[in-house]
Amino acid sequence: xxxxxxxxxxxxxxxxxxxxxxxxxxxxxxxxxxxxxxxxxxxxxxxxxxxxxxxxxxxxxxxxxxxxxxxxxxxxxxxxxxxxxxxxxxxxxxxxxxxxxxxxxxxxxxxxxxxxxxxxxxxxxxxxxxxxxxxxxxxxxxxxxxxxxxxxxxxxxxxxxxxxxxxxxxxxxxxxxxxxxxxxxxxxxxxxxxxxxxxxxxxxxxxxxxxxxxxxxxxxxxxxxxxxxxxxxxxxxxxxxxxxxxxxxxxxxxxxxxxxxxxxxxxxxxxxxxxxxxxxxxxxxxxxxxxxxxxxxxxxxxxxxxxxxxxxxxxxxxxxxxxxx
Numbered sequence: 001x002x003x004x005x006x007x008x009x010x011x012x013x014x015x016x017x018x019x020x021x022x023x024x025x026x027x028x029x030x031x032x033x034x035x036x037x038x039x040x041x042x043x044x045x046x047x048x049x050x051x052x053x054x055x056x057x058x059x060x061x062x063x064x065x066x067x068x069x070x071x072x073x074x075x076x077x078x079x080x081x082x083x084x085x086x087x088x089x090x091x092x093x094x095x096x097x098x099x100x101x102x103x104x105x106x107x108x109x110x111x112x113x114x115x116x117x118x119x120x121x122x123x124x125x126x127x128x129x130x131x132x133x134x135x136x137x138x139x140x141x142x143x144x145x146x147x148x149x150x151x152x153x154x155x156x157x158x159x160x161x162x163x164x165x166x167x168x169x170x171x172x173x174x175x176x177x178x179x180x181x182x183x184x185x186x187x188x189x190x191x192x193x194x195x196x197x198x199x200x201x202x203x204x205x206x207x208x209x210x211x212x213x214x215x216x217x218x219x220x221x222x223x224x225x226x227x228x229x230x231x232x233x234x235x236x237x238x239x240x241x242x243x244x245x246x247x248x249x250x251x252x253x254x255x256x257x258x259x260x261x262x263x264x265x266x267x268x269x270x271x272x273x274x275x276x277x278x279x280x281x282x283x284x285x286x287x288x289x290x291x292x293x294x295x296x297x298x299x300x301x302x303x304x305x306x307x308x309x310x311x312x313x314x315x316x317x318x319x320x321x322x323x324x325x
Contacts, residue, residue, distance in 0.1 A: 008040055009084055013053065013095040015040060029055025037100060049083065050098040057091040059212040062135065064096065066211050070130060070189075074122045078207045101207060104200040108236065110243035113226050115206050116199050117251045120222050124188040125260050128216045135215040137192040142183050142218060142273070145280045149178055152283060159282060163307065169314065173279070176317075177272045184218035185269045186262070194222045195229055219262070220273040223251065228274045228313075230281060230305045232288070232298035238308045241316060268320055271313040278310040 008015060015021045020041040025034050033053040040047050054060055067082050084097040140148070149156050160170045177183070191198075192213030200207050227244055230236045239247075248270060252262050263269075285303045288294055 008042065009097060011086060011088070012093070013051065013086060023051075026050070029053070031055060031057060038097075048100040050080070050100050052096045052098060054091050054094040056138075056212060058136070060091040060094055062214070063212050065132075066214055070123070070126070070211075070214070073126055073130070076122045077119045078202075078205050079211070080207060080209060101200070101202045104202070106197045106200055108196045110239045110247065112196065112199065112201065112206075113239070113243075113247050114250055115201070116194070116208070116226060117223070117247045118254050119206060119208065120191075120194070120226075120251060121254045121258055121260070123191065124219060124222070125255075125258060126189050128187060128189055131189055131214065131216055137190065137213045137215045137217060137221070139221075142276065145276055146178055146183075149276075149280060149283065155283060155286075156279065159279070159286070172317070173275065173314075177276050180272065183269065183273055183276065184220070185266065185273075186219040187216055188219045190215055190217040190221045191225075192217070192221070194225045195231075195234075196226070197234060199226075218273065220270050223248065223270060224274055224277060228278065228309050230302045230309070232285075232294040232302045235301065236305045238305055238312070241312050244312070268317065271316050271320075274313045275310060275317070278306050278313065281306045282310070 008019060010016055015038065022039045024037045024039075026037055027035050029035060031054075033055050035053070035055065036051045038049050038051050040049070064082060064085050067079075071077075071079050080098045080101060082096050082098055086093065086095045088094050157170060160173070191208065191211060192215050193210060194208070198209045200209065227239060227247060245267065248267050252266060255262050282303065285299055285306065289296060289299050289303075293299075
């Protein structure tokens with residue numbers, strides 16, 4: 001365990017006997033482990049911490065490594081600090097104690113996304129060699145997604161037809177998105193899970209949480225999870241197209257100010273990337289509904305959100321490519 005002024009936590013992660021404390025569950029991780037706020041009374045002084053066991057066992061030691069090796073390179077980005085951590089070798093016994101920033105409000109509003117987009121370039125511009133090659137995210141990368149959809153050719157075309165898409169739209173998706181070789185545009189260090197519930201504003205400062213899925217990926221992945229990814233576990237506020245363009249423009253502007261401009265066709269390629277992942281999600285949601293993997297009402301909500309996003313991004317591509325479907 002890391003040295004601390006007051007020996008509050010045992011190596012097991014429990015608070016030492018005799019120290020009055022209260023625990024409040026904040027959320028439950030993918031593996032059932034509980035992330036908690038612990039309020040501790042030491043010498044009549046109340047102090048609170050965020051106690052986080054390893055919520056995804058393959059990511060053992062990753063967040064501590066990132067604090068030591070990555071976060072020091074991006075002081076412009078506000079990230080909660082790990083104060084103490086265990087030395088356990090077994091993943092199920094690993095835990096960390098973070099500073100407590102208080103009650104957090106997570107917003108799906110486009111203006112919060114706009115503020116967040118200003119900070120993404122700082123980690124995107126780090127050398128990808130900073131991260132160990134074995135660091136992985138939670139979602140397949142572009143080429144795997146393309147292969148998945150191509151392997152489900154019949155289901156994909158049935159999906160498009162059921163949604164009322166015309167032949168020209170289907171042909172465009174197959175030729176200009178599904179079979180495009182360089183859809184990633186640029187490979188960067190990615191936060192890996194930058195959806196709005198991992199972002200909060202504290203004292204007018206944007207904080208980025210939960211970096212356990214950091215890995216190298218397309219420059220578009222963080223922007224996609226910020227703006228367009230959907231889930232049955234939360235409601236996604238689908239942003240207007242003007243807002244999406246403003247967020248992308250802000251990201252591009254910061255990159256230019258940092259003397260590292262984005263590559264050509266950045267905005268168009270983002271929309272192709274979003275369309276690809278949206279179609280993939282629609283196919284997965286159809287399977288989830290058929291196999292009753294989640295509550296049906298939540299899946300139908302996710303399906304409608306994803307479909308709305310797909311129509312918006314394809315609508316943008318329709319005009320920017322000079323085509324009218």
